Amino acid sequence: MVKDIGTEDTLNVYASDTRESKVVATISPYDPRERPWYQPVRQQPDATWSKVYTNADEAQEITISALSPVFQSLRGTRELIGVAAIDVQIDTFSRFLNDLDTTHSARVYVVDEHHELIAQSGTGTILDKSGHRRSLSNSESPLLQFLSQSIHNLEPSAPQLLAFDDESTTQYIMISPYQSDKRLNWYVAVVISADDLMGNIPVVSNRMLWAGLILGLLGLGMGIVVLNRLTVPLSETAEAAKQIANGSWDYPLPKRNRISEISQLLQSFSSMRSHLQASFHALREQLTRDNLTKLYSRQGFIETCDSLKAQQSSSGTMMLLGINQFRDINDSLGHHYGDVLLTIVAERLKAWVLAENGVLGRVAGDEFAIYLPSITAEQQLCYQHRLRQVFSAPFVVAGEPLSVNISIGITSDCAKADTCLRNAGIALSHAKTESNHVSIYTPVMAEQSKNKTRLLTYLRHAIDHDLFEVYFQPLVDIRSGQPFGAEALLRLRDHQGQFISPLDFIPLAESSGLIKAIGQHMAAEAMQTVKTEIDKGALPAKFQLHINVSVLELSDGDYVEQLSQLLERTRFPVSQLTIEVTESKLADNDPVLLDNMSLIKSLGASIAIDDFGTGYSSLAYLHKLPFDSLKIDKAFVDRLTRDNVDDSVVAAITKLSKSFGFSLVAEGVETQQQAELIQSLGCHHAQGYLFSPPLPIEKWPSVLWDDQVNSLNKMA
């Protein structure tokens, strides 16, 4: 490059190093002090980038220079003394982008603020024919024109994605501004066609689809395996739990599982099952076995019979066996020996029942149930006799021989064991009142037992509401015709006001234990009433009162104490009180009862043996009893005729009474003739409808039987 006087103010650039060679470029005017990169820094002394320019040398390289001012400091002031420039050849960028082009199908353009190319990918030059950098706006390419337009509209500093539709395809363009504070204001545009951008995607997605499908199947398979491992043991365990709840303890549990949580669960479940099973068996044992005798309990008996019944066609026979007066045995021996007796009874029965292929259970304190599956109704009585033989030999308890009597209720013909047992129970209650202590169930019994239950409820109601009344029936001295006293008799009306017979409710009151309350109430009321009447003068001062007392009351240790309190409270004269006790009930020789009878006598009251002749007491036994009078039962009075009078039971008893020195009352005298015959035998006291029915005290007659008495006296 030369500039001198010869070139004037032009700088010539020669092709070689002689002046003769070709001038390749001229720069005019050329002042070395006025370099294009120099001026801007001089005007504003700051580090900055130059514009992009073509180097005015033989290589004509496109250059950008990094410029910085150089200062000299002199005595506190600074003076610009020059500008330092570092040239960067723009080709460098194009070469870099060229490399990029071989790995990507995208094209990249870098332009300055005038939209002139600084660099581009690909092998082409950024210069036009005249050596100037190409401008996008002047380009013939519609894409580059679009690019120029877009840059023009571009918001500074924000990259933008654009799409440009070619004839064949869509070009996607990303324009990013590149700006620096040092006056650099460039744009980088990356252009890629839609085909290049997405051309592979369908292939990829197809492959992806397969891969996804395979992966999905794999996942599904694994899922099923894992689910199986997880859920199969769980659902099997749930099923096992259901089966166990239904009582099948041996239902198999799922096998050990490789998932530790599950196998832990299985283990816990299995041990829970074992514990449950053990407690369940213990519980069943308690429920189905009687602790004392180790026989079946009621529950166990019913279950066993039902399962037997299910296997056979005939209904078999059920026998319910009760030990008579077990409570007394228990009371006199003590509970321990009572238990011993029950165990011995159980042992004997067991041997017998086993021999008969039957089932045996203790279904209540003193009740044993026997089920004989193959015994028909016709054979029942025979078996009943054989069963009785089991009890014929005495039982040795506490070294003492004890004879035990039983009552037997029998039934067959029922499908369910508990119905059988209930019916046998009803038959047993009947058997206890029968003389042979055996009873075969009939449906009537069930009706009766229902009625009994109803009556019992009513009795309780009557006690609570004080519904009992006391009637008095005169006891008459036949000779004088005057009543010397009265027998107090209980009366109870039902809801309709009809009388319920004491013959119905007294036995029920006795068996239910209500008799004590009823008896106390009755005695108090009777004594109170008679005492009031005596005090009023309506009854003679020596008026005798007979009250009926149940043996159940009399065998109570407290009875006499309560009676004397009652006497004290009512201030009833004890010598005018007679206690009537039914003979038939006395037969069971109870020491407390005998003691009480003696005590009553020593209180000063009298004792009458009621319904004499209906029981079985021997005269020798009778002789031991402390009593003052006998009441001859109506049955004997009824049988009296003029022809048989001398050989009658009444005649015999009358003779006896004379030699033993007790008095007599004939009961149930209904006719004049009966009265006459009784009197002719020497029995002077009588009671019966002939004289008066039982009456409430208000209706007590003032004058009695003048006519009868007169005629009787005439006879005498």
Ligand code: C2E
């Ligand atoms: P009982 O002690 O033999 O009483 C006599 C029964 O014979 C009474 O029956 C009476 O009404 C009835 N009677 C009296 N004279 C005649 C007659 O000429 N002909 C007939 N056919 N019967 C006559 P009632 O009152 O129905 O009593 C029945 C039984 O109930 C009594 O028989 C007695 O054993 C019992 N009883 C009644 N009241 C009581 C009571 O307060 N306590 C207890 N423990 N038992 C009672």
Ligand code: CA
């Ligand atoms: Ca009586």
Ligand code: CA
């Ligand atoms: Ca009587």
